[in-house]
Amino acid sequence: MKFDKETFVFIAICIVILIVGKPIARHFGLVPQVAERDVSIAVWAAENKPAEPYRVLKNDQMALTFEPEKGKIDRITFPNYLNSTREYPIDLYQGLTGVGAFSVFDAADSWELVKIEADRIDDEQKTYTLSRRLCTGSGSEFVLTQEWKLGENYQTDCKVTFRNADAGSPIVFRNLIVNGGDLAPWAMYSGDMVRIPSHRMDVLTTAGKYLDLKAGVKKEDEAGFFVVPPPQVEWAGAGNKYFATLLTADKPFTLYQNRFLYHGLKEKNVVIEVGAQYPNFMLGPGAEQSFDFRAYYGPKVISFLK
Structure with missing residues (x-):
């Protein structure tokens, strides 16, 4: 089977779409992320809130959650930025290192x-x-x-x-x-x-x-x-x-x-x-x-x- 120039171009475009199409679609929330939920700190942090009492400072851009006994910021949450499934706000959880x-x-x-x-x-x-x-x-x-x-x-x-x-x-x-x-x-x-x-x-x-x-x-x-x-x-x-x-x-x-x-x-x-x-x-x-x-x-x- 022979391939003309147009066929090669079409195949090359398809390969590019396969490589970069999914990440782009995922970025804009067009691809479900159910299979990758366990890699998101936002999911984990939402289910593991700090023990009370805790304190919160917040404005329209961010919220800081504190643990008074340890004198630390436990998490830094951004309500205007969501994770890939659009279920949770981005949370720079600060408990990974303890x-x-x-x-x-x-x-x-x-x-x-x-x-x-x-x-x-x-x-x-x-x-x-x-x-x-x-x-x-x-x-x-x-x-x-x-x-x-x-x-x-x-x-x-x-x-x-x-x-x-x-x-x-x-x-x-x-x-x-x-x-x-x-x-x-x-x-x-x-x-x-x-x-x-x-x-x-x-x-x-x-x-x-x-x-x-x-x-x-x-x-x-x-x-x-x-x-x-x-x-x-x-x-x-x-x-x-x-x-x-x-x-x-x-x-x-x-x-x-x-x-x-x-x-x-x-x-x-x-x-x-x-x-x-x-x-x-x-x-x-x-x-x-x-x-x-x-x-x-x-x-x-x-x-x-x-």
Whole structure:
């Protein structure tokens, strides 16, 4: 059988449609996603809400759900963006690594909650203040206050204040971390498989060097992901195909980064964390010190990211 030029063109077009047609149709909700529901974090998160009591800040663009006892954002929900089945809003669930966005901890110590001293949200659901009395592993008590303010264009401000409750002894936090949050590949949030995951971390150092760190599942990706020693940075963030998390502060900070291989889905996926690190942070007797942060959690809209 002979094929003329028009036949070859027709076959080539059919092949292209077979390759790219389904992903395009899936993106616009034209293809049912029942077979792929289990890859969507939105489905899982909707069925595993945090134990009460929990607090919520929200506006028309996003909602932040907090767990007061742990002092963290449990999930970041976007009502205007839906998963591939159009059943659930996109939810940047923050429980995959067990840490949570804007959690504060000492990586070299364990803290215990003594009591919650303040837990209040303003009438407009835009500001949340949480104060907890905590105890270090050596028995020193301090008060940690976190105040979150939900802004426009997917921005969230957070002031973190430490107060040494002991007027006689200093407290040294050997590896203090303020976790900006974690981010998984796009398919884990939407259930929509993408051909190019584009899952990575971006960093701007105080020396003006830009770092682009790929977050793949291969061994070479793991070896090339961590920056040793961690640099001082102006800002750091993580991005997948369509969403990003960015963290900046009033003063430069040491980069905190982490990487987790997640096996709970059909394929292996890497979840990455980004945050601020303060090695050997000392709080004098009766002293108080604050850190101011601004985070962006949202879609990759250039005008908002600027």
